[in-house]
Amino acid sequence: xxxxxxxxxxxxxxxxxxxxxxxxxxxxxxxxxxxxxxxxxxxxxxxxxxxxxxxxxxxxxxxxxxxxxxxxxxxxxxxxxxxxxxxxxxxxxxxxxxxxxxxxxxxxxxxxxxxxxxxxxxxxxxxxxxxxxxxxxxxxxxxxxxxxxxxxxxxxxxxxxxxxxxxxxxxxxxxxxxxxxxxxxxxxxxxxxxxxxxxxxxxxxxxxxxxxxxxxxxxxxxxxxxxxxxxxxxxxxxxxxxxxxxxxxxxxx
Numbered sequence: 242x243x244x245x246x247x248x249x250x251x252x253x254x255x256x257x258x259x260x261x262x263x264x265x266x267x268x269x270x271x272x273x274x275x276x277x278x279x280x281x282x283x284x285x286x287x288x289x290x291x292x293x294x295x296x297x298x299x300x301x302x303x304x305x306x307x308x309x310x311x312x313x314x315x316x317x318x319x320x321x322x323x324x325x326x327x328x329x330x331x332x333x334x335x336x337x338x339x340x341x342x343x344x345x346x347x348x349x350x351x352x353x354x355x356x357x358x359x360x361x362x363x364x365x366x367x368x369x370x371x372x373x374x375x376x377x378x379x380x381x382x383x384x385x386x387x388x389x390x391x392x393x394x395x396x397x398x399x400x401x402x403x404x405x406x407x408x409x410x411x412x413x414x415x416x417x418x419x420x421x422x423x424x425x426x427x428x429x430x431x432x433x434x435x436x437x438x439x440x441x442x443x444x445x446x447x448x449x450x451x452x453x454x455x456x457x458x459x460x461x462x463x464x465x466x467x468x469x470x471x472x473x474x475x476x477x478x479x480x481x482x483x484x485x486x487x488x489x490x491x492x493x494x
Contacts, residue, residue: 246403342444343376343459352467354407354431355455357475359386359398362445364433364453366463376459379436379448386477389428396450398475403427405471408464417450423464427473435460 262400335348350373356365359380364483381396405425412424412434424434436444436454444456453475455463 316357345374347373355473360478377445379443379454381451382447384447399428400475402471405469423460
């Protein structure tokens with residue numbers, strides 16, 4: 242009888258042990274399931290974050306690291322805002338400008354010699370012996386050419402070699418009551434200056450009181466590129482011998 246009771250007790254204890262182990266296994270599986278669900282949730286959050294994270298553009302440098310300090314950020318911004326270096330003056334090549342009234346061959350030039358040719362009604366500008374500009378002009382309407390020692394109350398040209406003595410952007414002739422913009426004074430009351438628009442159509446033929454009249458735009462260029470002291474020669478002819486460019490020969494004809 243005692244043996245039977247002991248056997249029943251042993252079986253009961255064994256059953257309890259089995260139930261306890263089964264419960265532990267179930268708790269472990271439940272814990273693993275929770276961990277798996279948490280991992281899946283974390284992955285979903287990560288995918289959402291990645292979807293809204295800006296992607297690196299192909300043109301951007303992927304090796305660039307993010308600045309770690311405010312100082313580094315400011316330094317990087319300053320570097321980005323730094324303007325690109327401009328080419329040196331010697332690298333700037335301006336194109337010739339060709340119009341009906343003037344041919345500006347070297348727009349960047351500084352004029353050191355001006356030659357006015359009466360019979361061509363044309364002005365030539367040079368830099369170190371090279372032709373940089375030529376334009377149609379109007380000299381004295383009478384066509385009278387006088388040497389320096391002679392004077393006249395009538396329109397006339399003074400022949401000879403002079404120098405630019407004065408520059409006046411807003412000159413005005415009280416004697417003839419007319420504006421003379423961009424005036425280069427070279428002898429007494431004689432100037433090289435822009436004429437009025439009503440006289441533009443006369444460029445290329447004698448029409449002035451004695452000054453050398455110029456058209457628009459080119460008068461401003463000559464004024465800005467001709468320093469005080471520049472030589473001015475007023476001659477009856479022979480400027481063609483100084484031309485270097487074949488196309489200028491045609492233009493001067």
